[in-house]
Amino acid sequence: MRQASTGAAVTYDPKWLQGVSVYRETERAFVIGDRVQYTAPYRDQHVANCELGTTKAMTAGTMKVRLDSGRSVGFNLRDYKHLDYGYAVTSHSSQGQTADRVIVHIDTDRAGGALVNQRLAYVALSRGRYDAQIFTNDKAQLANAVSRDVSHRAAIEEAPVD
Numbered sequence: 001m002r003q004a005s006t007g008a009a010v011t012y013d014p015k016w017l018q019g020v021s022v023y024r025e026t027e028r029a030f031v032i033g034d035r036v037q038y039t040a041p042y043r044d045q046h047v048a049n050c051e052l053g054t055t056k057a058m059t060a061g062t063m064k065v066r067l068d069s070g071r072s073v074g075f076n077l078r079d080y081k082h083l084d085y086g087y088a089v090t091s092h093s094s095q096g097q098t099a100d101r102v103i104v105h106i107d108t109d110r111a112g113g114a115l116v117n118q119r120l121a122y123v124a125l126s127r128g129r130y131d132a133q134i135f136t137n138d139k140a141q142l143a144n145a146v147s148r149d150v151s152h153r154a155a156i157e158e159a160p161v162d
Contacts, residue, residue, distance in 0.1 A: 028084065030055050036065060037089060040082035045073045050093035052086045068097075091124040102128035108141040116145035 023039065030036065034055045041049045047067065056072065057064040063083075064074040089097075091104070104124045106116055125132045136142040 023082070025081070030058065030063070030083075032056065032058060035086035037084050037086035037093070038082060039084050042073070042075070042080050042082070044079075045075060047073055050089070052089070052097070091120055094127050095123055097127060098129055099127055100129050100131070102132040104132065104134045106134065106136050106142055106145075108136060108138045108145060116142070117148040117150045118146060119150055121146040 032055050036053055036055055038047050038049060038051045038053075041047065051067055051069075053065040053067040053073070055063060056066045057074075061077050062074065063077060064072060066072050102125065106120075108116065125134070134142070
């Protein structure tokens with residue numbers, strides 16, 4: 001990596017940057033009753049990253065959200081801006097959550113091969129309490145992708161014999 005101003009070589013180690021957030025600021029128009037998702041922890045209010053809720057009240061620059069846990073949180077939008085629509089969430093952000101019905105969309109042409117595997121299928125499909133539906137562009141490719149095992153083996157575990 002080169003330092004922009006001088007061109008000198010600089011060492012970069014990602015371990016130095018723990019806690020760094022990367023996001024793109026985008027304007028959203030929320031109304032009362034919208035499903036919302038916190039996209040970063042809000043420590044002042046004890047709200048976790050990816051927590052979901054419903055907007056309950058809004059005034060100039062403030063919002064009140066009833067979290068799915070039942071707790072209500074109010075905040076000034078100048079102080080906390082990490083909020084997005086919560087109608088659809090990623091498989092990653094849905095971990096630890098349960099919904100009555102789940103719709104999973106996997107486009108095998110657009111999803112990276114390393115991303116579609118047994119773990120993704122388990123996390124995405126096990127969120128649904130009563131129903132889970134999968135939508136894909138290629139059933140055969142999807143079957144091959146979700147059969148891929150990405151589990152890490154322990155050092156003492158025997159390797160399978162071919």
